[in-house]
Amino acid sequence: PRQRPPTPPPSPSLTPTPAPKPTTPLLSVDRADVPAMVDLTHLGTRDWVHWGLRGPDSVVRKRGGSGEIRDEGGPGARSSYDTDPELFGWRDGAPVQGEGGTSTGIHTCDVGNGFRLAVLGSGELRTVHLFAGLWMARGRLDVRLSTGGPTSTLRLEDPHTNHSAQFVVRFRVAPGQKLLISWTNEQTFNDCGNVALRAVALR
Known part of the structure; x- marks a missing residue:
């Protein structure tokens, strides 16, 4: 007698891979006092940059850092x-x-x-x-x-002497x-009223 062909096994059901969720942009800005001593190695676990150590063109970066902090001039x-x-x-700078x-x-x-800086995004909160x-x-x-959206603006002013801040x-x-x-530099109260840049740390 003619035999029936074997019944093929049922195809396994494939669960579709969910599409990655889009990154929701987020931005907040606060101002704080500058500590008497700032440890960039401790604060900048991903990257840090310091300006001016040995002159106006002197830049020291975190050795082996992510490179996400960019100086875009100004x-x-x-x-x-x-x-x-x-x-x-x-303790971990270069050069x-x-x-x-x-x-x-x-x-x-x-x-x-003034100064213009950029920090590259990674999809994570930084x-x-x-x-x-x-x-x-x-x-x-x-x-x-x-990506767009509103600009957050903060001002700092001292018409008499120097003033520093941590943003x-x-x-x-x-x-x-x-x-x-x-x-x-939005307004000056002296022939060389100026704005200053010291360091940026990223974590």
Whole structure:
């Protein structure tokens, strides 16, 4: 007698792989005092940058850091100084491996001049510590995401002497997008009223 062909086994049901959830952009900015001593190695677990250690073009970065912090220039000539009351130190820098405590930074005079920075996104929530200051000026901090949305603006002013601040920025954007930071001299109260940049740490 003719035999029936064997019944094929049932096909296994395939569970579709869920599509990755899109990254929801997030941005918040706060201001805090600068500690008397800032340990960049401790604070910048992913990346950090310090400016002005050995002149206006001197930049020290975290050795083996992520490279997510970018200096994107800004209008105005940069000069170095060494008169801030707070000190910065590190143990994992390049090209300068260690620094016990420096009061150096860079500044730029005149209204409209300043600094532009960017931090690359990773899809994860990140915290940026921006250490900035001014001397006889009013500085304007503008922070926004490259994905769009509103700009967060904070101001710092001292018409008589120098003043420093720690701006704490928490953000999240997808890989390939950026956090954009602008620190600008909005008003001066002296021939060289200026805004200053010292360091940025990322964790």
